[in-house]
Amino acid sequence: MLTIQSLREEKDRILEALNKRHFDAHEAVEQILAWDAERRKTQAQLDETLAQSNALSREIGGLMREGKKEEAEAVKAQTSSLKAKSGELKEQMQGLEQQIHDALCHIPNTPHADVAAGRNADDNVETFRSGDASTLEHHKKPHWDIAEQCKLIDFELGAKVTGAGFPFYRGKGAKLQRGLIRFFLEQADAAGYEEFIPPHMINPDSGFGTGQLPDKEGQMYHMQDDELYMIPTAEVPLTNIYRDVMVKEGDLPIKLCGYTPCFRREAGSYGKDVRGLNRLHQFDKVEIVQFAHPEASYATLDGMVEHVKGLLEALELPYRILRLCGGDMGFTSAMTYDFEVWSAAQERWLEVSSVSNFETYQANRLKCRYKGNDGKTHLVHTLNGSALALPRIVAALLENHQDETGIRIPEALVPYCGFERIDF
């Protein structure tokens, strides 16, 4: 969430930046600043009252030591009104703080200056394109047909055992998954990211830290008996490693990665978009996360974009990179690049990665800070990206690398899969 300090100091810049999202925060911000002023006034009164109260207590302590019990009792009598007053003020303070906190939670992050205004996906800016997004490939089969024909993925079995959107991968389909996971992890390892295998469930504090709670509560599977959530992405456990941590400035950037399955309820999704591997309740993903110095975070973001480019090049897939416009960006992001691969058979782009800089928005929730050379504490910048999400990569591989007799596995992937082709 935004810091109250930033709201006080650069209200106009923030409101203008939020306009790019078509998010009108005028009213909310004015309300917050009014509450904030009231809070400060209340605190001044409360502190004064407590100071008086503390002084009297010290006096009583002194008198008791000297054995002047009667005088002590007399002073005690003075404390009751102070106590009532401070109790009342404390309640007011807590109420105001809660209101401010709740309101701040409902204001999204401010887009970076380079982010375009824009309302939706149509306004995103293509910044890079690689390969041929041909539309003249009607002979190619969609991945769901190949998956069934070659017994790579069994959607019906998944529906029987669990439900729609929970497929079984089998045979070469399973090996392909495993190969991709290893390939992605080793690429991340080579790029200096430390590998983690995080828990697949998280507590509410962690959900809040990265911004899934309270806004996206309905998107996560919730274990109510234990008050835990299935992770929607490894971003959540990985980023929360540094919740409430004071890092050393010299340790930045910190680079983490991890493979996990991801669980998403995808409430409200429907239609052809959810066919086959396009949208699942459980899918596999390798995530990269960085904690960066504020001055370096956009260079860091560029580096992460380059990393993901390298993966897609190695898989020989046609792809493009979009810088999301304000209206299409996630709630917590300041700048996001989406990677989309071309689906030859579906004749559409499929999002396979999203790389974002959250600046201090997550760090403020996480309370992840470092002590600078100036002796002051500052919030770090957090970034993350998919590198990569598997299902649509598999779809793109099956649809783009088809020939008359089967699927060709890209050279870079062969050592990880253990086979060169999937025959029809």
Add this chain to the structure above:
RNA sequence: GGAGGUUUGGCAGAGUUGGUCGAUUGCACCGGUCUUGAAAACCGGCGUACCGCAAGGUACCGGGGGUUCGAAUCCCUCAGCCUCCGCCA
């Protein structure tokens, strides 16, 4: 799941017959003296957040609540860690 113990500032570790304890001390860290440089030694500084122009004030000793004029110290509750028992991949 049952029983007991434990949880203090970056780390280690005092403090639990309630009263100048936000907290002794060591290490780490920062600055200085000394030195060609470094180490050692010595001197000084060093938790976080909020309010305040400042002086200063307030809060925080796992989280929450309570008793009291006053709580790190007493009580309740929740959580983490450790030990033992039970169960189990």
